[in-house]
Structure formats: C-alpha cells, structure tokens
Amino acid sequence: MSAPKYPARQHWAKVAKNLGLSEGLVYLKGDVLKERHDTDVELTFRQESNFYYLTGFAEHDAHVLFDLKTGKMTLLPHRLAEDHIVWMGMPPTLAQLQAEFDTDNITWSADLVKAIQESGASTLYVLSTKDVPEGLAGLTINDELLKDAVHTARMYKSEYEIEAMRRINHISSNAHVALMKAAKKSATETELDALFRYETGRFGASAQAYNPIVGVGSNAATLHYQRNSAPFNNNYDQLCLVDAGAELGCYASDITRTFPLNGKYSGDAKTIYEIVLQMQNAVLAALKPGVQWEDMHRLAGKIAVEGLQKAGVLKSEFSVEEMLAKHVDGVFFPHGLGHMIGLDVHDVGGYPKGVARIQAPGLQYLRMRRALEPSFVVTVEPGVYFVQFILDEAKKDAELAKFMNWDVVERFAKVGGVRIEDCVVITENGIDNLTIAPKEIAEIEAIMASA
Numbered sequence: 001m002s003a004p005k006y007p008a009r010q011h012w013a014k015v016a017k018n019l020g021l022s023e024g025l026v027y028l029k030g031d032v033l034k035e036r037h038d039t040d041v042e043l044t045f046r047q048e049s050n051f052y053y054l055t056g057f058a059e060h061d062a063h064v065l066f067d068l069k070t071g072k073m074t075l076l077p078h079r080l081a082e083d084h085i086v087w088m089g090m091p092p093t094l095a096q097l098q099a100e101f102d103t104d105n106i107t108w109s110a111d112l113v114k115a116i117q118e119s120g121a122s123t124l125y126v127l128s129t130k131d132v133p134e135g136l137a138g139l140t141i142n143d144e145l146l147k148d149a150v151h152t153a154r155m156y157k158s159e160y161e162i163e164a165m166r167r168i169n170h171i172s173s174n175a176h177v178a179l180m181k182a183a184k185k186s187a188t189e190t191e192l193d194a195l196f197r198y199e200t201g202r203f204g205a206s207a208q209a210y211n212p213i214v215g216v217g218s219n220a221a222t223l224h225y226q227r228n229s230a231p232f233n234n235n236y237d238q239l240c241l242v243d244a245g246a247e248l249g250c251y252a253s254d255i256t257r258t259f260p261l262n263g264k265y266s267g268d269a270k271t272i273y274e275i276v277l278q279m280q281n282a283v284l285a286a287l288k289p290g291v292q293w294e295d296m297h298r299l300a301g302k303i304a305v306e307g308l309q310k311a312g313v314l315k316s317e318f319s320v321e322e323m324l325a326k327h328v329d330g331v332f333f334p335h336g337l338g339h340m341i342g343l344d345v346h347d348v349g350g351y352p353k354g355v356a357r358i359q360a361p362g363l364q365y366l367r368m369r370r371a372l373e374p375s376f377v378v379t380v381e382p383g384v385y386f387v388q389f390i391l392d393e394a395k396k397d398a399e400l401a402k403f404m405n406w407d408v409v410e411r412f413a414k415v416g417g418v419r420i421e422d423c424v425v426i427t428e429n430g431i432d433n434l435t436i437a438p439k440e441i442a443e444i445e446a447i448m449a450s451a
C-alpha cells in the first residue's frame with residue numbers, strides 16, 4: 001500500500017475559510033537552495049514550513065498559487081536546467097509530479113508570472129511583499145491577511161499531520177531508548193549525540209527538528225546546552241539529560257529524557273527525578289479542551305515547590321502558597337511548561353492577538369498562553385534545575401533567599417537538572433500521548449539493566 005498523499009488541498013480549504021474572501025489569488029514562494037558562504041557546496045535544503053503545509057512539496061525553488069474564486073490550487077515546481085541533469089539525475093516529469101502530489105493543476109515555475117496574469121485576479125495575497133515576483137504591474141498586493149489565516153489553520157492539526165507526528169515521535173522515542181541502553185558503555189556526550197542522529201536517521205528521519213541537547217551533571221542545568229562534548233570521566237553516578245527529536249516529512253518531534261549514566265537512580269538525583277515526573281504526570285492528567293495553558297504551568301510549579309519543601313531544599317516553616325506568591329518555583333523551573341509543535345518545533349499560534357506575556361519568573365518564558373482546543377499538539381516539559389547563575393541571584397534577593405536551606409541547595413546542585421518532555425495531542429476529553437519513550441524509574445532501570 002502506498003503512503004497517503006499529503007492533504008494539501010484540505011489545508012488550502014482551511015486557509016481559504018479563514019480568509020473568508022470570494023476572490024483573489026494567494027501566492028506562496030517555496031524556499032530557495034542556498035550555498036555555503038562563497039562556495040558551491042549546497043546547504044541541506046529544508047522547505048519553508050508554510051509552503052510545505054500548503055503543498056507537501058519538499059523541493060527547492062517551487063511556487064504555489066490558490067485561486068479563491070475557483071478553489072483551485074496550482075503547484076509550480078522548478079525544472080532542472082538540462083546541463084544540470086548530468087549532475088542531478090533525470091528529474092520527474094510534470095505528469096509524474098501531478099500523480100504524486102495533491103494539486104488541481106501543475107506547471108513549471110518559469111510560467112509563474114503568466115499563471116498569475118491569466119488568473120484574472122486583481123489582488124495577490126502573500127505572506128511577505130519580498131516574495132512577489134517582478135512584472136506584475138496593476139495587481140494589488142496584500143500582505144496583511146494571509147499569515148494569520150495560515151497560522152490559524154496550522155494550529156489545528158489534521159488527521160494526516162497527527163499520524164505523521166506519531167510516526168516521528170515513535171522513531172525518536174525508540175532512539176531515546178537506544179541511548180539509555182548505550183549510556184553505560186559510552187564515554188562522552190558526543191557519542192550519545194551521534195547515536196541519536198544514527199538511530200533516527202536509519203529509520204528515514206535524516207534531519208533533526210533542532211540540535212540535540214546531551215548534558216551530563218551540571219551541563220543539564222544549561223537549558224539550551226549545545227556543546228554536547230563533555231567526557232563522562234568519573235561522572236557515572238550523574239544524570240544525563242537528553243533533549244532530542246528528529247524530523248520526518250518536515251514534522252517535528254521534541255522529547256526529553258533524563259537517566260542515570262550508571263543505570264540506577266539514587267539519592268538526591270532520584271528525589272529530583274521523582275518531583276519532575278510528578279509534575280509531568282499531574283499536568284498530563286489535567287489536560288483537556290478549555291484548560292488555560294498558564295494554569296498548567298502553575299500546577300507544575302506548585303508540585304515543584306511542594307516536592308522541594310519535602311526534600312528539605314525549601315524551608316518547612318513557610319506555606320506553599322506564600323512561596324508561590326514570591327515565585328520561588330521560577331528559581332528551579334525557570335522556563336515555560338511547553339509549546340505548540342508541528343511543522344516547526346516551536347510551532348505557530350502560541351499567543352492569540354492582544355495577549356501579552358506574564359511578567360513573572362518562569363511564566364515570562366511561556367511560549368503559549370491560550371485555552372487548549374482539540375487537535376492542538378503541544379509539548380509538556382516540566383523541569384527542576386539548579387542553575388548557579390539563578391541561585392546566585394536568588395541569594396542576593398532577601399525576599400527569595402529566606403525560603404531556602406542553602407546548605408541543602410548546594411548539596412542538590414550536583415544533580416544539575418532534570419527535564420521530562422512528551423508531545424501530546426489534545427483530544428475531545430483529554431490527550432493522546434504521541435511519545436512512547438519510557439519515563440518511570442523502574443522502566444528505565446530495567447532497560448538499562450538489560451543492555
């Protein structure tokens with residue numbers, strides 16, 4: 001059975017409905033092929049996400065038109081110059097492309113201006129005026145409506161998109177398991193980074209949705225740690241945080257797991273891991289349509305404060321409410337709970353028009369502030385970290401410093417940080433978790449023991 005076609009026309013129907021116009025022509029420009037600096041070495045091509053959403057076409061230098069009056073789409077792929085065929089191989093014919101892609105019409109990109117003129121439309125709707133081709137005198141260009149219409153459509157994932165995201169989440173989940181199995185016999189963060197790329201690439205996911213983060217010990221407290229180069233040395237009693245997700249057919253996955261290099265959670269590391277797992281499980285259980293995202297962030301923050309108080313990091317004589325009022329949770333959980341994910345790892349649609357960021361520690365970094373709706377796909381990624389820079393600032397702030405048992409904080413600082421992250425679909429009454437990598441302590445320890 002062949003794979004289902006990318007539902008480009010279904011996506012166009014959503015965009016056209018959002019635009020609500022009875023005529024005019026919509027035009028999007030695909031990304032162009034780029035070369036490294038002043039050389040002829042081609043950079044890895046990745047289609048622009050809005051263009052992919054409306055074509056499913058991953059090749060460079062293409063265009064697409066949609067006639068709002070007729071409801072018909074025209075894909076305009078780039079035809080390879082004849083003297084390039086010897087290097088690039090025989091390109092597909094228009095008939096082959098028409099059979100492969102979901103489009104009403106197809107014609108080469110050289111006919112773009114002609115196709116626009118022949119449509120008879122008087123207004124061209126574009127994402128950016130920079131995209132407009134030359135030689136279109138007399139046409140009104142409108143760049144004010146299209147972006148919202150496309151982004152709103154992209155927020156609600158179609159069935160095809162959800163299944164595409166499930167596939168890449170499963171590939172990335174299995175790669176996380178492979179890293180857990182390899183951890184004990186690996187010597188550096190670099191090895192695990194390379195293994196993740198291999199374990200996703202060999203299943204067809206040749207690109208990453210973002211650069212993997214592999215951080216052992218205190219490196220895990222650098223939220224977007226990118227070096228991935230530290231040797232494990234004597235750190236086998238430490239936790240290793242892996243935030244990595246590959247991309248397939250332009251759809252992203254985003255998964256974090258934190259496991260002990262020696263295969264056994266113990267001591268303070270186990271305490272912090274259990275708190276973060278509890279934060280995530282509580283949020284996952286509470287997610288459903290209508291729930292406000294920042295309330296979920298606050299729920300995670302409350303569990304963090306309760307857990308840290310029980311662990312002795314926060315003093316027992318203060319109430320949880322009192323500490324939350326002073327944003328103590330933001331010291332240990334300094335980033336947002338999660339974000340929309342789709343064609344982009346930090347996907348479109350986080351903030352509705354007119355909604356501002358909340359000016360408070362942690363909350364200010366929320367990438368989303370809206371009520372959840374069915375067919376949103378979001379990440380849930382609570383964490384607890386001991387970030388030296390943030391702790392130093394808190395120590396100077398008498399209002400915050402008084403809540404901490406600083407000797408215990410220093411002891412826990414060796415843990416570095418823990419984050420657990422899954423991608424979930426919001427359904428009519430709850431969630432569909434796309435991520436299948438294990439996260440319970442007993443499950444991870446059993447996997448690592450079997451390696």
Ligand SMILES: [Mn+2]
Binds near residue numbers: 338
């Ligand atoms: Mn994420």
